Amino acid sequence: MPQIIKDILPLKVPMLIWIDPTNMCNFKCVFCPTGDDELLKSVGRPKGMMDMNTFNKIINDLKSMVQKYSQKPLQISLYKDGEPLLNKNLGQMIKILKKANITDCIEITTNGSALTEKKSRELIEAGLDKIRFSIEHVNDEGYEKIIQKKISFNKILENVKNFWKINQEYSNKVHVHTKIVNANLSSSDEKKFLKTFKDYTTTIKINYLHGWSGSEKDFSLNTEPTKSVHGDSLIKKKVCSQPFTRLTILFNGDATACCVDWSHKLVSGNVKNQSLDEIWNKNTNKLRMNHLNHKVDKNSPCYNCHYLLGYQEHEILDGEEDRLKKYYS
Numbered sequence: 186m187p188q189i190i191k192d193i194l195p196l197k198v199p200m201l202i203w204i205d206p207t208n209m210c211n212f213k214c215v216f217c218p219t220g221d222d223e224l225l226k227s228v229g230r231p232k233g234m235m236d237m238n239t240f241n242k243i244i245n246d247l248k249s250m251v252q253k254y255s256q257k258p259l260q261i262s263l264y265k266d267g268e269p270l271l272n273k274n275l276g277q278m279i280k281i282l283k284k285a286n287i288t289d290c291i292e293i294t295t296n297g298s299a300l301t302e303k304k305s306r307e308l309i310e311a312g313l314d315k316i317r318f319s320i321e322h323v324n325d326e327g328y329e330k331i332i333q334k335k336i337s338f339n340k341i342l343e344n345v346k347n348f349w350k351i352n353q354e355y356s357n358k359v360h361v362h363t364k365i366v367n368a369n370l371s372s373s374d375e376k377k378f379l380k381t382f383k384d385y386t387t388t389i390k391i392n393y394l395h396g397w398s399g400s401e402k403d404f405s406l407n408t409e410p411t412k413s414v415h416g417d418s419l420i421k422k423k424v425c426s427q428p429f430t431r432l433t434i435l436f437n438g439d440a441t442a443c444c445v446d447w448s449h450k451l452v453s454g455n456v457k458n459q460s461l462d463e464i465w466n467k468n469t470n471k472l473r474m475n476h477l478n479h480k481v482d483k484n485s486p487c488y489n490c491h492y493l494l495g496y497q498e499h500e501i502l503d504g505e506e507d508r509l510k511k512y513y514s
């Protein structure tokens with residue numbers, strides 16, 4: 186049963202946190218802004234890898250917050266805009282996070298292409314709790330159409346199988362989740378996906394295309410999505426729960442209140458020169474108040490955001506505006 190968000194606010198420590206080891210990716214998926222260099226150039230989005238000084242500052246700040254407020258994030262994901270395995274320090278990051286003991290779930294989402302046997306062992310031994318494999322298609326041709334590059338489907342499958350096999354050797358097993366986005370998959374493709382991966386994963390899911398926050402480009406591939414990414418019905422609402430519950434720290438230390446803020450327009454501070462406590466408990470209030478006052482600027486990614494409509498009943502904050510304003514004004 187998911188937590189009823191309105192009942193747990195205000196959160197002095199974010200419920201879910203994304204830390205981006207890199208916003209670079211070796212795929213160029215047609216439904217993902219990271220795959221469109223021209224679009225990223227047009228919004229001035231920088232590219233890079235998170236360095237260990239920035240990572241350590243984030244973890245130290247989070248440790249202080251967890252101690253100060255006696256609240257822990259439910260999950261910390263080492264992933265946001267890019268492919269996390271491209272950062273050679275990923276294993277070290279997981280190790281540091283595990284040692285800090287500030288969450289019960291350390292997660293990564295990966296396309297699996299760079300997951301060697303050595304890397305699999307490194308991640309498991311570092312203390313990874315959950316890995317989510319993003320599978321893009323079920324054959325080579327389908328992969329090429331989606332990721333706009335050539336890759337062998339069998340190589341991806343072997344990497345997933347090997348991870349599963351290696352994982353069985355350890356007592357603290359990583360939860361393996363395998364998902365595919367249904368970007369024009371046929372029903373036989375869907376069946377093939379489920380049949381091929383079911384024996385090598387703890388959980389498995391078919392996801393749906395979604396619109397992104399305020400995108401100038403249609404990443405839903407002309408499908409006009411009528412479902413959320415998880416296949417739920419869309420619900421009209423004014424107040425988004427993201428800024429009240431989630432925090433994302435980008436590769437360069439910028440912090441944004443939204444995990445789908447692909448253009449980084451919602452950045453409210455940088456962890457290199459401010460504490461995360463200040464960013465979360467002070468800087469983010471402006472965006473929260475804009476939502477609570479129904480005054481989202483037309484230029485904001487939140488204006489006409491499709492992703493917002495995918496949040497389900499337990500995340501609804503509409504109707505709670507007056508009560509919540511006193512915490513955030």
Ligand code: SF4
Binds near residue numbers: 488491
């Ligand atoms: S409305 Fe959209 S862009 Fe704004 S915080 Fe929510 S999900 Fe992100």
